[in-house]
Amino acid sequence: MSRGNQTEIRQSRLLRSDVYRLGASGLKSRPTRVVLSALGIAIGIAAMIAVVGISTSSRAKLDAELASLGTNLLTVQPGTSITGQDTTLPVESTGKVGLIRGVSTAGAVATLPDVKVYRSRLIDADKSGGIVVQAADPHLLGLLDGTLRQGAWLTKATANYPTVVLGGIAADRLGIVSPGSQIWLGDTQFTVIGILDALPLAPDLDTSAFIGEAFATARFDWDGKPTIIFERSADAEVETVRTLLPRTVNPENPENVRVSRPSDALAAKNAADLAFTGLLVGLGSVALLVGGIGVANTMVISVLERRREIGLRRALGATQGHIRTQFLAEALLLSALGGLAGTVIGFGVIAMFAGTNGWPISVPPVVFAGGIGATMLIGAVAGLYPAIRASKTPPTAALNG
Amino acid sequence: MSDSVIELDQVVRDYGSPPVRAVDHVSLSVARGEFVAVVGPSGSGKSSLLNIIGTLDRPTSGRTIIDGHDVDTMNDAALSALRAYRIGFVFQQFHLTDGVSALDTVADGLIYTGTPRAERRRRAVASLTRVGLAHRLDHQPHQLSGGERQRVAIARATVSDPTLLLADEPTGNLDQRSGASVLELLHELNTTGTTIVVITHDVRLAEQMPRRITIRDGRVVEDDQEAPA
DSSP: OOSSOSOOOOOOBOOHHHHHHHHHHHHHTOHHHHHHHHHHHHHHHHHHHHHHHHHHHHHHHHHHHHHHHOSOEEEEEEOBOTTSOBOOOOTTHHHHHHHSTTEEEEEEEEEOTTOOEESSTTSOTTOOTTOEEEEEOTTHHHHTTOOEEEEOOOOTTGGGSSEEEEOHHHHHHHTOOSTTOEEEETTEEEEEEEEEOOOTTOGGGGGEEEEEHHHHHHHHOOOSOOSEEEEEEOGGGHHHHHHHHHHHHOSSOGGGEEEEOHHHHHHHHHHHHHHHHHHHHHHHHHHHHHHHHHHHHHHHHHHHHTHHHHHHHHHTTOOHHHHHHHHHHHHHHHHHHHHHHHHHHHHHHHHHHHHHHTOOOOOOHHHHHHHHHHHHHHHHHHHHHHHHHHHTSOTTHHHHO | OOOEEEEEEEEEEEETTTTEEEEEEEEEEEETTOEEEEEOOTTSSHHHHHHHHTTSSOOSEEEEEETTEEGGGOOHHHHHHHHHHHEEEEOTTOOOOTTOOHHHHHHGGGTTBTOOHHHHHHHHHHHHHHTTOGGGTTOOGGGSOHHHHHHHHHHHHHTTOOSEEEEESTTTTSOHHHHHHHHHHHHHHHHTTOEEEEEESOHHHHTTSSEEEEEETTEEEEEEEOOOO
């Protein structure tokens, strides 16, 4: 007997292009099963991408809003005293705020609680529509970055006359669409000279009717105490100004003064949205997990069904590694299909949602990368066990059928 | 006979516990270019023997040398390489995949040799031509007769020009005429130098081969060789 009469045998080799081909052909032979198990992954990925995309799109909208409104607006309001009583801001507070170093503009509104607004004198006195009359500073509109839907804002001149500017919602409630209309504040007839758009930084004021301070004093005996003071300063000074405000406004009882930043409220609302997003992402990942289990299940069944194919491949010279690679490639391909479909569906949902809400579509590319990455990871994890199991199938399976 | 393709020495294969002895101290030697029938009734251990010769299974004890390689000392990768380059298998159930053309089926016989696809297909055409199926390249299994399917399987087994062709009941699922033509094809391949071992329970089939090794209860009971013609 001669040993080594043969040249050394080369290694079994499987070309990379053949790995893809084998994986694809394994899937092609079972299309229905592939679609169904890829669907699980697709739904999970779509849910996650859509949720993240919708929240980033809404944040993009908010960021744009904040950027245009600015975050340097502070409001000063009366708080409650230690004994729990409502307090008021002292007269002349607005002027004092304007003197603080760093403050560029300050303006105020003062609610006139006893004055009601009516479209005509024939309306029942109880049906005031919840519209609040405010004595407003001429600076107010600029401070709030407000814009006019119609007409003009109060000026030093018009503030001396029975002229009124309506907040957007107030105008809607009264049915006023254009300046020049007459309305009644208490028993005084006023001319509407302007209608505002919505005020994003002070949504409470949308239901207000603004009149000049001078006329408020003359006609309604306004005591000169502001209800809300608004001020803007340079961005860098906001924190300094914030600490100075209570003492400046009410040196006697600074604790009775409440200072807040409207942009913080908007951001807080968004943070609440984010918490909700977290929940939905959680649900999406559960869907993804279930999808992954679906892939693993499909692959395990596939391995059991294909014992003969595995045996044949071993007889044709496949190593255990080749069989493992083949089944892993199949699982990866399967979940990649799901991931791709899910990404497309998810993006469609975002586009639809953003479109109907008038948001910009803003999805960080990392979300897509993360989605695809998660899919591949799931495919690898879900495919590993079936692939190892396939590679352990004895080569004699082909003969024993 | 310095040039053995198969060299078995006291090979034993036990299955299960308590052990059932499927192959019982078999020693045999097959030279290059031989055409051998391993014949025996079902359950005689001839399939177990084929698995060992084909390196699909390892013996419990004994030495196995296939094409000059000591199988007992080889790892999975080396055994797989031996199968990829040196051993071809033909099965009773053909093992063709639905929806795959004859050409691609045969080309897949080279997939684990790392041969590029174009080259695989080129050699597949040659191999199919050799088995007389040059006109059936694009046919799928369901479009082929039983005899043609087995020819495709033989073309796949021989596309890598193996030293050794192992056939397990190659005519078992075929009618007599198809069986005869498949056998004729094997004879032709043998004359081109391929060593062929056919496993069968059919004594009449075995009688058409130059050498018959009869197995019963896992033991070689007869090794009947005709004088070379």
